[in-house]
Amino acid sequence: MKKASGSSRTVEVPPHARTGRVEVDTPAGSIVAPGDFTVTADGEGALYDTTMRASVTDADPSQVAVVTAEHKARILFDAERGDAIGFGLQGGSFTSQTSISLLSPQGTTVASNSFGGTAADWEVTDLPESGTYQFVIDPRSTDTGSVAVMLSKPVNATVSFDGPTVSTALSRIGQDGNWTFTAAKGESLSIGVDATAMGGYLRCYVYRPDGTQGEYLPVPNGDSHSLDIDSLPQSGQYTLRCDPDGGGTGTVKIAISHYVQGGTLSATGASPTLNITRPGQDGIATFTVQAGEFVSFAATGATMPSYATVTITGPDGNFVSSITAAPGRNDAWDSGALAAGTYTVRVADRRLDVGKVTLTLSKPADVGVLARGGAAVKATVARPGQNIHASFTAKAGDDLSLEVAANSFTSSLWADVLAPSGTAVVSFRLISAGEVDRLDRPRRSRHLQGAPQPHQRGHRLAQPEPESGGLGSEDACVHQQCAAGVGEECVPR
Template identity: 25%
Template sequence: MANYTFTGNAGQNLGLGISGLSTSPSGGNISVKVLAPDNSTVLVDCGAIYASNGGGSCNIPALPSSGTYSLRITPNSGATANFSATLSSDVTGTLAYGVTKAFTTTRVGQNGRYSFAATAGQDISLLIFGGSFTANNGLVTIIRPDGSTQVSTYFDTSTKVLSMRNLAATGIYTVFVDPAVTSTGSVNLRTIADAGNALTIDGGVLGVSLAQNQGNDYIFTGVAGQRLGLGLSGLTSASSGGGVAVSIIEPDGSAVLTDCGSYAITSGGGSCALTVLPVSGNYIVRLTPSSGISATAQLLLSSYLNSMLTVNADPVSHASMRVGQGGYYRFSAKQGQRYTLKWANTSFMGTIALYQPDGSLYQQNVIDASTNASGSLVVPSASMNGLYSVVITPLGLETGSVQVGITAPVDVSMTTSADEYVYGQPVIVNVVVSGKTPTGTVVISEVASQDSSGNAVLSSATLVSGRQTFRLALPSGSHTLKAEYEGDVRNEGGGFSTATVQVGVTDTSLLSSANPVALTKDVTYQVKIRGASPSGSVSFYDNDSLIGTAVVSGGAASITTNYASVGSHSIVAKYSGDANNLTSTSNTLIETVAVIGVVDTTYEYDAAGRLIHVKSGSSNGQ
């Protein structure tokens, strides 16, 4: 244990620093206590300070009296320690609103203590910025006039904001800067009376005055997801050159949300589209004049105008006389559909941009009153389903209006009279086009066939009252048909619909002349095929084993066979198809072979070849 003494005065604020701490054996610690002049009362127990941290610091309460105080330092059991001890008065000062005060120390354990006057009900923010301390290497605490804590935060190299709303008491508040462990460095402090430095979204203009070589910060409260535009107008300076740099700082001060760039004095100002706010909280608008100049200007913060756009409806009018205010408009899109973004009657210069649902930029155009007052942007085929965004951003100090709308090909509905057709039957296609009394032409094509677009044109006709019917003669096979509307003066073309049909379908039915059939007796399996004069052959299978093949004649085929043992057999007939008829497979017939009497069966068919009656009779057999 070691004792050290120092002489202090009543009311003095001190900080103790222990640096270069090492112990033997290594990894130990020391305990530190500060004793009052009576050498028995513990003024503060600093606790354990560890060699693994290289030392530490301890805040000594305001000395209760003048006299000689003692430091009692005790290594942990069985250890020895080497260290340096530093005792420092707090760095003190007064914070004037809007003026930066730098706290700097090279002494381990030294604190900062700064005061400012405030009035009950006042809104005040403390900016903590420009620090050289590493992550969470210090604590800033604001102490009320009664000595209780108002608010605190850790600080490092990033910018932090402590907001105090509707202060409860009038008096002198203290900002206490407490570096952690053995850290030293500097950090800037600035108090802001928010009544003069508060920006209100969609509120009035805020006049700003920047002293020579002195920037300023302005605070606004934003909500996550907000889209905002900042206008800087009336920018003037006694100097002819230079400008003012503008940046937006996030609530935690860890990053610049938007770097708006520098606005030349000669430009009079400009506008800045803020990045969509990532979190809710207090954001900072930081204005920094060029070296050696002072400036005045007006700030205006605005929400983006927004609404939903309805496809093929009347356009929306975007109109604003607030510098920096943009527009955010959305519409619902369907993957694969064609859309056209149109603008007209533009009275200002700016940009119009289209973003896809995933947030990626599809295309951007400059718009202005003289050379691009009206125009369009075409999306030939939407890459995904979801909400597309149209963002209008004014340039410079421009304000005004523009009309914006979204058009898409009108809906086309196509139906067929059936999904399957026998070869030779006409495929009847009915097409209905929506829109504003659509006329014009509808083209029927087969997808992925011969023409340059990959489609084979089959037929086309002009709409009558928005409708048209087509009768198509198609070869056997599967056909994917596409009906596409070409449009007219009132309705955008490009809309289409598809349908798939099968032509040349057949139906194969299987019958047995005897079921059950007597052992060793002949049984005939007969097939009837419904189709367009089917030819070809039919193969007969017993439990997937071929038992015979027959040529189709008159839409029918048959084979005769017998069985040498009793049991059940699964009989299936498979039609081979021909040039006009597709293949088909019959129903499965379960044939039973048994020891029974002879069964005589007579079949009767109508003129179309359909079975209408079966007559059976029995005679004695073995």
């Protein structure tokens, strides 16, 4: 104490004093000064050109400037232990990368970072103690400039699996959004994030009940996106945290859902219709095959405004194939010989669309062995996406034709002929709806390997494939090709 009077006290500033509000204790009680006591230099002797006080409720950002080379600027604010604080920076005029740091009430560095350009944002979570913190701006080298800084706390909201979409305004530059929900270990999760009303790129992260960071979901400017987790790893409260880039503001809409369950698909059973009713929701189904089996899979009757992507993954979890279904456009996938196990079918809408799609699993309509010169065999496709399999026997040097007659399909067919080794002799041969065709000469095709002249002895496999899940029937026969292309014709049974 240097000097005292009835209304004031003059004291000597001790070494290592810190900037902030001063609290005075006397026998008559204690009082906290309404203004800040300011230490004009940091521990390394660098001077502060600007010292301002701000809060997370200020309506406008604080404009701070560094006007002298090798000086700094800072903003003082009060926070509680455990708080999360966002710093939004706009209108920066520094010409090089600028360091930023957060000092605790004790003067120690809590976190540090840097920014470049005119706009940025930074978040520091779980502050270590209550008191006055310093946000410090330290330009590099001889750089000077100014920047507007806004402080904020995250907006917190809750979402539920059966509840409505939650709309949340992130109205302050640098402000994050936190959405919490409770789930059990092993539950499926789809998260739909609609950022079409946001003014910047959105980076979203899932935090598990134990606080560890899980999956990451980027959402481009003015767009929407979804994230799917097949099996949650823990039980408890999860948090979805979304951070707008560059201090972007706007409104975010969040929905969480369980998968729509399509059950186990059967090659002879009913075709389930998956009804996607929530933004970002996925549909899921499975099917099981034995080693070497062939199957076909169709997605039909889609009602989504744009389209749905249907993805098939194998027993090992690896990608097998994908197809796309849209209103008025069906699609189908045909397997080769499959490995044994259970396959997973996932339906995902484009962006956050909702709607229905029907899934059908089939095995080929196998008409057996076609006898050379015999009567035509009728093959009927009764399930969307189903193929026809027929085989015939030939030896090297045979000159044969495979004829398709009595074609009642209302969509085109693609026909393959495979040698005993599995090599395509005819590949993707187009047969138009209702057309009679003979597979003994090059014609319209996508990848024609040459005329179907057998090069190996043994069974050949013919595989007509209806386009877009078409239904119908055809007659097929195999006969010897004669001179000048004249030979036997199919005789229907």
